[in-house]
Amino acid sequence: MQQVLLKIIEAATQKHGAYYAEARAQKLHKTMFTLKEERVEAAKQGIENGVALRVLVNGAWGFASVGSFEDDILLTAVSNACIMAKTASQRLKNPIKLVAAKTVTDHVEVKSKKNPADIAMEDKIKDIFQINKTIQQYDKRIKSCTVDYLDLTGSSFFVNSEGTNIQQDKMFVWSRITASVESYGVFTFSREEVGSTLGYEVFDAQPPQEIGEAVAKRAVAQLSAKSLKGGKAPVVLGPNVVGVFVHEAFGHLAEADLALSGGILFNAMGKKIGSDLVTFYDDGTIPGAFGSFKYDDEGVPTQKTLLIKDGVVAGLMHNRETAYKFNIQPTGNARAEDFRVEPIIRMRNTYMAPRDHKFEELLEGVKSGYFFKSFRGGQANIDGTFQVGIQEGYEIVNGEIGASVRDASISGNTLETLLKVDAVGKDFAINSGRCGKGQIAFIGDGGPHIRLSEVVVGGSA
Amino acid sequence: MVAVLEKDEMLTIAEKAVHVAVARGASEAEAYVYEGQASNVGIELGQVNKTNQIIDRGVGVRVVVNKAMGFAYTNIVSDLNAIEDIVVRALSAAKASKPDADWKGFAQKKPYVSVLDGTFDSKVLEIGSDELVNISQVMIDSASQVDKNVLVAEGGIGNAYISNAVVNSNGVYGFDKGTVIECSLATLAKYGDKVTPVCFEFNAARNYKIDPTWVGSEAARLSVSTLKTKPIKTKTTKLVLSQFALQDLLGYTLLNAIKADSVQRGQSPFKGKIGEKVVSENLTIYDDGSYSGGMRTWLFDGEGVPHQKTLIIDKGVLKNFLYDNYAAKKEGKESTGNASRAGYLSTPNIDITNFHIMPGTSSADDMIRQVDDGLLVYYLQGAHSSNPVSGEFSVVATPVWKIKNGEIVFASRDVMLAGNIFEVLKNVQIVGNNERQVGGLIAPWIMVEDVRVIGK
Numbered sequence: 038m039q040q041v042l043l044k045i046i047e048a049a050t051q052k053h054g055a056y057y058a059e060a061r062a063q064k065l066h067k068t069m070f071t072l073k074e075e076r077v078e079a080a081k082q083g084i085e086n087g088v089a090l091r092v093l094v095n096g097a098w099g100f101a102s103v104g105s106f107e108d109d110i111l112l113t114a115v116s117n118a119c120i121m122a123k124t125a126s127q128r129l130k131n132p133i134k135l136v137a138a139k140t141v142t143d144h145v146e147v148k149s150k151k152n153p154a155d156i157a158m159e160d161k162i163k164d165i166f167q168i169n170k171t172i173q174q175y176d177k178r179i180k181s182c183t184v185d186y187l188d189l190t191g192s193s194f195f196v197n198s199e200g201t202n203i204q205q206d207k208m209f210v211w212s213r214i215t216a217s218v219e220s221y222g223v224f225t226f227s228r229e230e231v232g233s234t235l236g237y238e239v240f241d242a243q244p245p246q247e248i249g250e251a252v253a254k255r256a257v258a259q260l261s262a263k264s265l266k267g268g269k270a271p272v273v274l275g276p277n278v279v280g281v282f283v284h285e286a287f288g289h290l291a292e293a294d295l296a297l298s299g300g301i302l303f304n305a306m307g308k309k310i311g312s313d314l315v316t317f318y319d320d321g322t323i324p325g326a327f328g329s330f331k332y333d334d335e336g337v338p339t340q341k342t343l344l345i346k347d348g349v350v351a352g353l354m355h356n357r358e359t360a361y362k363f364n365i366q367p368t369g370n371a372r373a374e375d376f377r378v379e380p381i382i383r384m385r386n387t388y389m390a391p392r393d394h395k396f397e398e399l400l401e402g403v404k405s406g407y408f409f410k411s412f413r414g415g416q417a418n419i420d421g422t423f424q425v426g427i428q429e430g431y432e433i434v435n436g437e438i439g440a441s442v443r444d445a446s447i448s449g450n451t452l453e454t455l456l457k458v459d460a461v462g463k464d465f466a467i468n469s470g471r472c473g474k475g476q477i478a479f480i481g482d483g484g485p486h487i488r489l490s491e492v493v494v495g496g497s498a
Numbered sequence: 499m500v501a502v503l504e505k506d507e508m509l510t511i512a513e514k515a516v517h518v519a520v521a522r523g524a525s526e527a528e529a530y531v532y533e534g535q536a537s538n539v540g541i542e543l544g545q546v547n548k549t550n551q552i553i554d555r556g557v558g559v560r561v562v563v564n565k566a567m568g569f570a571y572t573n574i575v576s577d578l579n580a581i582e583d584i585v586v587r588a589l590s591a592a593k594a595s596k597p598d599a600d601w602k603g604f605a606q607k608k609p610y611v612s613v614l615d616g617t618f619d620s621k622v623l624e625i626g627s628d629e630l631v632n633i634s635q636v637m638i639d640s641a642s643q644v645d646k647n648v649l650v651a652e653g654g655i656g657n658a659y660i661s662n663a664v665v666n667s668n669g670v671y672g673f674d675k676g677t678v679i680e681c682s683l684a685t686l687a688k689y690g691d692k693v694t695p696v697c698f699e700f701n702a703a704r705n706y707k708i709d710p711t712w713v714g715s716e717a718a719r720l721s722v723s724t725l726k727t728k729p730i731k732t733k734t735t736k737l738v739l740s741q742f743a744l745q746d747l748l749g750y751t752l753l754n755a756i757k758a759d760s761v762q763r764g765q766s767p768f769k770g771k772i773g774e775k776v777v778s779e780n781l782t783i784y785d786d787g788s789y790s791g792g793m794r795t796w797l798f799d800g801e802g803v804p805h806q807k808t809l810i811i812d813k814g815v816l817k818n819f820l821y822d823n824y825a826a827k828k829e830g831k832e833s834t835g836n837a838s839r840a841g842y843l844s845t846p847n848i849d850i851t852n853f854h855i856m857p858g859t860s861s862a863d864d865m866i867r868q869v870d871d872g873l874l875v876y877y878l879q880g881a882h883s884s885n886p887v888s889g890e891f892s893v894v895a896t897p898v899w900k901i902k903n904g905e906i907v908f909a910s911r912d913v914m915l916a917g918n919i920f921e922v923l924k925n926v927q928i929v930g931n932n933e934r935q936v937g938g939l940i941a942p943w944i945m946v947e948d949v950r951v952i953g954k
Contacts, residue, residue, distance in 0.1 A: 073763065076598050077567070079560065079845045080591035084572040084584065098540075100550035104573035113500065114551070121537070121549040124627040128635060130545055158594035180764030217765050217887045224767065224887035264890070267732065267916055267952035297543060298651035299686045299693055377552055414883030416894075419651075420686070420695040422912045424894040426883020444885050446892035448914050495892035495914045495952055 038062055038106070039204075042196040045090060045111045050198045053119035055092040055099075057135060058198045061334060062088045062106065063376045065191035065207065068153065070162060072169050072184045080158055087376035090115045094122035096132020102377045136360040136367055138337050140200040145331045147206040149236030153188035154208075156237055161186065164245055165212065171249030172216050176257045182216040188237070193334075201336040209327070209479055210239050211469070214248055218256045225259035225443065227252050227428060228413065232469030232479060235325035255411070255429050262443035265432075265496035271406035272447065273399045273433065273488045276466035278412045278425060280482030283317055284387050284472065285415035286423035286451040288482075291319070291344050291352075292370070292382045293359035300419040301452065302350060311348040311455030314392055314487075319344055319354055321369060321385035327469035328387075328481040332369070334380035339369040344387075348455070356382050374476035384472060389484030392461035399460050399488045403433045407442065407494060417451070424448040424495075446495040454492055462486035500553060502659060503533050503575075505673045511575050512665035515559045518585045520667055524561035524592070527585075528604050528666035530800060531557045531575065532842040538656035539630040541683070544642075544649065546634045549627060556842035557581060561588045565601045568592025571842050602827040605801045607669040616791035619705035622657050622677040630655050633710045637683045640714030645687065647725070648718040651696055653683035655710070664802035674797040679703055681710050687721040695896045695911055697721040698742075698877070702935070704791050720876070724897040724909040730953035736872030736927070737915070738865055738901065738945050741936040744855075746881035748939070751889045751919040756810055757836075757848040758825035765887050767920055771816050778926035779814035780858065787835055787851030794938055800839035800846040808834045810853075822848045855941035858929030865930050865945050867904040873913070873951065874899040874906060889919040914952040922946050 042060035049058035065085045071078040087104040088111055099122025101114040126132070153161070165186050172182040189209045196202050211232040218225045229252050233239035274282065289295055296302045321339030323329050330339055335357050343351045355363065356371035359382065371380040400408070413428035426446045432439035467483035503511075512529040519527035533555040540548040556573035568591030570584040633655050641648050661675035682700035686693060697720035701708040739747070760766040768776060787805025789795050798804050801823050809817045822837035825848060838849035866874065875895045884891040896911040923946075930942035 070595070076600075077595040079567040079569045080595040081569040081571075081845065082584075082587045082591050083570065083843065084574070084580075084587075086572075086574060096547070098548035098550075100548065102550070102552045102554070104554060104556065105576070110500075114553075117551055118549070121539075121551065121627045125539055125546050125549045125631055127631065128545070129547060131543075131547075133547055158591060162594060162596070217763075219764055219887070222767075224765075224885065226885050226887050267892075267914065267950060294542075299649050299688060299696070301693060377554055379548075379550065412883075413885075414880060416879040416882070418695050418879060418896055420693050420896070420911070422695070422879065422894055422896050424880030424883070424892075424914075426880055426892065444888070444890035444892060446880060446883060446914075446916075448880070448894045448912065450912060493912075493914060493952060495916045 038194050039196055039202055041106060041108060042194060044108065045115050046196060046198050048112055049092045049115045049119060053116055055094050055119055057093040059091050060088055060196050061376065062194040063191065065189055067187060067189050068158060069187045072166060074169065074173060074181060077162060080162065085375060089373065089376040090118055091379060092118050092122055093133060094119050095126035096129050097122045097126035098133060100379050133358055134361045135357040138357055138367060141332065141336055142202045145205040147208045149208060151237035152208065153210055153237045154190040164240060167245035168214055168249040171246045172253040175250065175253035178218050178220045178257065179253060180217050180219045185213045187211045195336050197336060203332050203336055205332055208236060209234060210237055214252050216252050216256045218260060220260050223260055225256050227256035227259065230470055232327035233325055234327060234329050258441055259443055262441035265442040265445055265494065267494060267496050269491050270494050271403050271488065271490055272492055272494065273403065273408045273486060275410040275486055276483050277468055278409045279389055279484035279487055280468050281412045281415040281425055283389050283484060284384060284482040285417045285425060286454065287317060288384050288387045289417050290419060290421060290451060291354055293353040293355045293363065294382045295419050296353055297359060297362065298419060301421045302353065305350045307349060309349050310452050311345060312458045313347050314458050314461045315348045315455050316346050316390040317344040318342065318390065319384055319387045323386050326386045326467055326481040327479045328385035333371045334373045335371040337367045337369040337371065339385065342368045354382055354384065356380065372478050374478065378476050381474065383474065383478040384480050386467060386481035388467060388482060391463050391465045391485035394460050394462045396462055396486050399462055399486055400433055400438065401436045404435055406433045407431065408433050408438055409445065409447065421451045423451055447492045448495060449493050454489060457490045457492065458487055459490045460488040502535060502661065503555060508661060508663035509665065509673055511557055511581065512663045514578065515557055515581050515585055516665050516667055518582055519559060519561045519588065522585060522589060524563055524589060526562040526604050526667045528560045529557055530839060530842060531663040533661045534658060534841065536656055536658035537627065537630065538654055539627065539634050540654040541634050541638060541650060542652055544638060546631050554841065558842040559585055559588045560845060561592050562601065563589060563592040565597040566592045566595040567598065568595060569845050600828050604666045604668050605670055605803045605823040605833060608804050610672060610797045610804050611788065612797065617676040617704045617795050619677050621706040622679045623659055625657050633681060636710040637681060637714035640711045641683060641685050641718035644715050644718035645722045647687045647689050648685050648721055649688050651684045651686055655681035664798065666802060670802035672798045672802045676796065677704060679706060679708055681708050681713055683713050683717045685717040685721045687725050689725055694721050694724045702793060704793065726908065727910050728908045730900060730910045730913050730951065732953050733951055734948055735951050736869050736945060736947050737949050738869065738872065738874045738943055740876045740943055741934055741939060741941050743875045743878050744941050744944060745936045745939045746878040747891060747919055750882055750884045750886050753850055754886050756819050758819040758821045759848050761819055762825060762828060767889065768816055774816055775814045776816045777811060777814050777923040780926045780929050781811055781923065782813055782856040783811040784808060784854045785810055785820055785836065785850050786854050789852040789854060792852035793935055794851045799835045800837040803833045803835040803837065805835045805851060820848055820850065822846055850938045853939050857931045857933045857942045860928050860930050862930055862932045862943055865928050865943055866901055866906065868928060869901040869945065870903055872901045874901055891919055892916040916950045916952060922949060
């Protein structure tokens with residue numbers, strides 16, 4: 038495989054005037070199925086083989102994606118990419134440059150006790166059906182449950198004109214579980230995601246029955262929850278909500294491409310933007326976490342990147358292009374969903390570092406507020422506004438957890454909100470999820486329980 | 499672009515897959531072949547600096563063995579062995595699956611109505627990279643001319659050729675091809691250290707009719723209008739919803755409620771309500787997969803069922819749900835041609851085609867003039883966190899514009915809107931005449947009453 042890729046790169050740099058060229062090939066196999074109640078909707082298998090070619094000509098990018106490994110097709114594609122890049126470069130004022138990166142030669146192998154490729158599809162369906170069965174048997178008011186399963190195995194190959202040559206084996210296991218409940222015209226809904234780069238053994242750590250029970254329990258409990266009034270309130274957030282807050286409200290702002298596009302962290306290095314208790318990392322090195330990998334899709338080693346230390350901005354997430362603009366080392370955040378798309382700056386496992394409070398201590402100071410345990414979606418704008426939906430929440434009355442509340446959300450300005458972090462717990466958990474930025478990336482996010490002295494809480498009562 | 503697969507080649511691949519599947523023991527089989535070729539020029543930080551070309555083709559095969567469904571796909575279609583290989587994989591997947599007592603066969607053959615205007619335009623495919631770069635520059639220049647504080651964050655233009663073929667063992671045999679062109683620009687305004695929210699505009703069409711000058715200047719105009727903002731008080735108020743806002747609010751709620759599979763599985767508040775008034779009498783809605791020039795207009799759906807025009811809501815009264823072949827046969831009905839596919843990679847799912855909210859008579863200006871106190875809402879954040887079953891939402895609108903006594907008086911940001919979309923749709927007061935297509939939605943602006951707004 039690498040021989041073909043080297044030939045294509047050589048053509049780009051020797052014949053077509055590319056200053057830099059890279060070829061990224063993938064040979065991937067996917068197994069998927071969707072279970073709806075008692076039904077297997079379709080058991081699916083897919084093969085996705087192809088090559089992504091990227092060239093830098095006169096300071097402009099050219100990219101081509103081809104579902105083929107044939108020399109002549111790839112040679113035509115790389116020639117076209119160089120021509121298009123040359124055309125695009127005509128009115129360039131600021132040519133793209135890349136920061137220097139060490140060349141790497143490596144073969145990263147996957148080590149797993151239970152490689153999903155070695156498990157029969159029939160057995161996977163049988164295992165995952167346990168989730169559906171548990172949910173449906175939990176309560177007769179449960180109207181539906183949908184479980185999606187995906188595993189992805191194979192290899193990616195990365196070769197560039199600087200001499201880097203990497204083969205990286207891939208293995209992801211993912212599942213999304215949703216259940217809906219109806220009773221006397223009240224509809225509630227609950228969801229959960231499971232994801233791992235460890236292997237199929239993720240279902241030993243999180244047995245299907247336990248996953249099913251958690252989803253069913255939450256959906257049913259929501260039936261008796263009340264809608265809440267909107268307004269400002271102190272809140273305690275669980276690791277699941279903290280994770281999505283760190284990812285959405287801050288993480289995207291710390292992606293260097295978005296910071297450069299007029300984001301609020303453009304000139305923020307060294308600035309104090311959060312309370313002393315706020316320390317955030319984006320970390321691709323956590324073994325087995327859903328957002329972990331060894332090399333990014335520019336061949337740069339992943340790392341643990343400090344984003345905020347004690348409330349002060351300490352770093353951004355970079356690819357080689359933005360690292361050049363900021364005159365620093367790349368952080369290994371360039372990721373591409375597959376061979377069809379270019380690598381862009383993406384998060385890995387983004388989390389808040391724990392401190393020293395017990396959960397009860399976080400609640401103690403709250404006379405009247407909310408405990409938000411689990412999220413349902415979140416989004417942010419680069420001007421620093423964010424919204425996180427809540428699927429499981431409770432009132433806090435005089436330091437005690439009270440009645441559950443339905444369909445709440447929190448929103449606000451990220452920088453104002455980070456200053457309102459007034460207590461941080463000592464526990465820690467990471468969730469698996471997927472992030473959309475035009476492309477889907479597998480990510481992790483998390484942290485401890487935390488308390489915000491005040492945030493805007495949305496509700497419809 | 500490289501040579502595209504011709505009609506005969508696409509149909510031959512599909513026929514071959516179906517043939518092999520049946521010969522190897524499938525009781526029924528269906529093959530879907532897809533090709534997409536796209537060229538894009540990208541804008542970043544005010545300049546054109548990237549291009550891409552994507553050639554994606556593949557075949558997805560569904561087979562049924564003992565009423566159990568298996569599916570496999572590959573993006574290698576040049577090699578007949580690869581096609582044999584995925585048929586084998588689909589068969590083994592079917593054998594690993596469970597029989598489905600409700601399975602009543604693939605779609606039957608039906609005639610296609612081939613008078614579709616404006617879904618294929620060879621001029622779109624003749625646009626070279628020079629021209630794509632020029633159009634991008636027009637958008638950038640138009641935005642910059644609006645105000646010197648405008649920054650172009652990102653954008654671009656792309657043209658695409660898409661074709662698909664469906665063949666099944668019941669005699670379905672279809673091929674269709676189309677073109678798409680789309681340009682967009684995202685801008686913000688920066689004054690000192692004050693940054694406005696990103697504002698976005700776009701044009702998309704099936705034929706070569708786009709207005710990059712308007713896209714650039716409109717995105718910039720919206721950005722500049724939010725430079726000076728004032729906070730908004732918490733209250734219950736009127737909203738004028740743009741197509742962007744409607745797409746977000748309806749996409750995760752109403753569009754789910756009208757899908758037959760949601761109804762059958764108890765996930766829709768509209769279950770059992772055909773013939774009842776479910777929303778304001780000011781709303782009439784069709785799903786129209788044959789809408790002239792529509793972004794989702796094709797001869798047939800992902801199962802080879804002809805696209806059609808289906809009345810969903812007539813003056814507030816619920817008339818029909820959207821069906822694919824499976825959900826329709828479960829109720830002894832006919833598919834409405836709403837089986838949607840993500841290319842060759844996926845099995846069909848029920849989805850809207852062109853979801854058409856019929857326009858009223860008020861212009862945008864008229865509508866605003868009739869609002870004594872309210873907000874004009876463009877972009878929303880967090881609509882995907884809505885409760886998809888009950889319709890409860892709690893989203894952030896940024897920016898919004900305050901309307902007072904029939905005039906826009908200032909902009910605001912970080913405004914939270916909360917409520918239940920099904921209740922909101924009962925309070926539609928005015929339906930505008932300014933319709934346009936955004937994603938699958940063709941709609942005008944809509945004015946609604948009694949929405950809870952949480953300000954600062």
